Amino acid sequence: MDRYEASPFVRRPVQERSRVALARIVAAATEVLVRKGDDGFSMAEVAEAAGIPVGNIYRRFDGKDSIVQAIKLEAIRRLEDAVCERLNGQKFAGPSEIVSEISAILAEISERDEALHRVLYSYPMLTPSLRAIGLAGRGRVFAHYNNAVSGFLDFLPEKRRLSVIGFSYQIIVSSFVSKSRGDDPILLEMSWSALAQEVTKAATGYLKEAA
Incomplete structure (x- = not known):
């Protein structure tokens, strides 16, 4: 996950809990993208799959495009x-x-x-x-x-x-x-x-x- 932390499309986490959250977001986003494709991919779907509020995702990403x-x-x-x-x-x-x-x-x-x-x-x-x-x-x-x-x-x-x-x-x-x-x-x-x-x-x- 270290490379995601350094990705130009990610707001770099500082605290360990933020790193854990980023890992959950990326794993969930990948799963949603594979399961639903581009048409069904949304921040709400990612948040639900990750089990975290949508607002937490925006702390790391500008939007769904930056996640993809x-x-x-x-x-x-x-x-x-x-x-x-x-x-x-x-x-x-x-x-x-x-x-x-x-x-x-x-x-x-x-x-x-x-x-x-x-x-x-x-x-x-x-x-x-x-x-x-x-x-x-x-x-x-x-x-x-x-x-x-x-x-x-x-x-x-x-x-x-x-x-x-x-x-x-x-x-x-x-x-x-x-x-x-x-x-x-x-x-x-x-x-x-x-x-x-x-x-x-x-x-x-x-x-x-x-x-």
């Missing part, structure tokens, strides 16, 4: 942490291993947080503020991926190398977002691990052909 923003930012940070831990400083034999690793990470986290991601990546959630959080997070994760892959493609001109790596990254990420969103029946029929395998083949094949 904090939840989305934390979901992205969990993914970024996993990518950073498993890509940075690791020795890979080639780009295919890196693609396989990042696809496996996305599969694990997408499966674990499937219900939450379904809401966070849904079309009603594509507000400018939430989209900005998503794009910034996608950019940070790409930086880890780019650093890992670049050394294997250093024979390419810098601009071409960045373009090739960027497009392979889009193949990976867009596939997982599409399945999370539930807008592709073919992807919906796949398990997360099966999607990781197919994405690895597609992105690795592109890297080989493009290079």
